[in-house]
Amino acid sequence: MKQGKLFYYIPYGLWIALFVIAPVVLIVYQSFFNIAGHFTLSNYATYFHSGVYLKMTFNSVWYAFLITAITLLISYPTAYLLNQLKHKQLWLLLIILPTWINLLLKTYAFIGLLSRSGSVDSFLTFIGIGPKQLLFTDASFLFVATYIEIPFMILPIYNAIAELSPSYVNASRDLGASGWQTFSRVIFPLTLDGVKSGVQSVFIPSLSLFMITRLIGGNRVITLGTAIEQHFLVTQNWGMGSTIGVILIVAMVITMLLTGERKEKGRTRHAK
């Protein structure tokens, strides 16, 4: 019996060891070597003493935060609305549909829309606002990034709301809570799990976005992903690239811990 159980662990164990533990160990190991191949802490020293890298880290976190905030702002009402609709599976499918299309393709489509000769600009000229520089601006970067991340925020929130038993809402109404009180005291806290996993699955990939920073942001938006790409492909300074990678991993772990911890606290509070 015990042996049989062990057998089931093999695929999982192998997967974790080969594709999770080994790469992380390698990145951490690599980050302690300078470009000449000597063991050193200098990569970390460079990172924390360089205004460029710290500013870049700040940029990454700030843009990831903005993307997450905007997607959340759009997604929660959307997910809530979807749950009230008649054919909710169909509407949900329509939102998931764009994720079936290759990311690069969608980004290029946006280039066509937002460029000087694109339809958005023609429309702006038509209604009298006049041509505007749309590509290579913070606004267009945030817009495209939000567009790409939104399904990953809507889905978990949608599921959380769908699981919420209507009897809670009814009880709250019966006991005299107003619509807003019902939402802020009952619905939102009970669907917080969905919000948290949505935030995780948007914030973490947004930290290291780099293709959109180039194609839509025109490299006017520089995040840590750009620096990693440069260190691995151009300068061949894998140590420094790995150091930035380690810092990103740490940032992600912190995000997970923050969103995870609050969840349990929240639960106990509401259990009272």
Add this chain to the structure above:
Amino acid sequence: MKRLVSLVVVILAVSLGLGLTAHHLQRVEGVVGSGNNVLNLYNWGDYIDPALITKFEHETGYHVSYQTFDSNESMYTKIKQGGTSYDLTVPSEYMVQRMKADHLLRPLDKSRLTGMNNISPQFKNLAFDPHNEYSVPYFWGTLGIVYNDKFVKKGELTTWDDLWKPQFKDNIMLVDSSRDILGLALMSQGHSANTHDQTQLDEAEQKLTKLTPNVKAVLDDEIMMYMEQNESAVAVTYSGNAAEMISNNSHLHYVIPKPSTNLWIDNLVIPKTAKHLKAAYAFINFMNRPENAKQNAEYVGYSTPNAPAEQLLPADVRQDKEFYPSASVIKDTQVYQDLGVKETGTYNDLFLQFKMFRK
């Protein structure tokens, strides 16, 4: 469950069918089998006229397996790791120097080469590879400025310093390459684009931050698409990319800026790991033939180092001073040298700093 199983079966059957068809097609075309009649060519994307590959295959009976890279550095990494054995690759001059220093190249056997006399003397025996011990020039070109005559008048852009003019606010696209962008700042100040002098480099970076208000975007090959669509008035790019843009949009023009610019040369080299030497030499000799070099130059749009081939080109191409500049202009150009890993890092950090600088 039953549906799931049948779905899996269908997917497997389709994949198997596709796989077999692909294998069959490849065998018909002769890709499969790494026998002696193969040439593994590792080249930049779209950097050879496909008709020439067919011609070479017909003439010699070798089958060409064409694989592509998009930067010198990624090619270097792949060759160094040595997983695949390529018979020929096409590094730029500074990369030839680095690969040579790292013993990744095989010296050329001059007795097996023909047509070396066709190569113009000004591209032979250069500092990165004295006596062309390892490399045969394939294409060359310059770094320069493309402008759109809808927004910029002729003569408004003749020097690197003109890029700093306030009239180009938010209207310049730069190529995403630390050496070229720092290089243009260095050259505009009359310094060498190969400098190791930290003061000169810092000055160049300082000067570049003043360019920031004019910079619309820092991109790679996407520049071509944007310039063709009149998205931007000015771009700093390579002559070959410029040729391609101009052929698609007649409002575009290319300028070699003063006081000097970078001249680069891409070269055919044989990596140490090459297995099909005979095919590699046959290919070099094939490309050295004037009619083939001419055909290739017409297709790719870069300038050919092959002197008789240049003469075969239509007069309007070969007399175009921006793409086949006079000897006096060439004399003032600078060829990049390998900076070594440490200095490459310095250049890149400064470039990153420039890109981070916000208006």
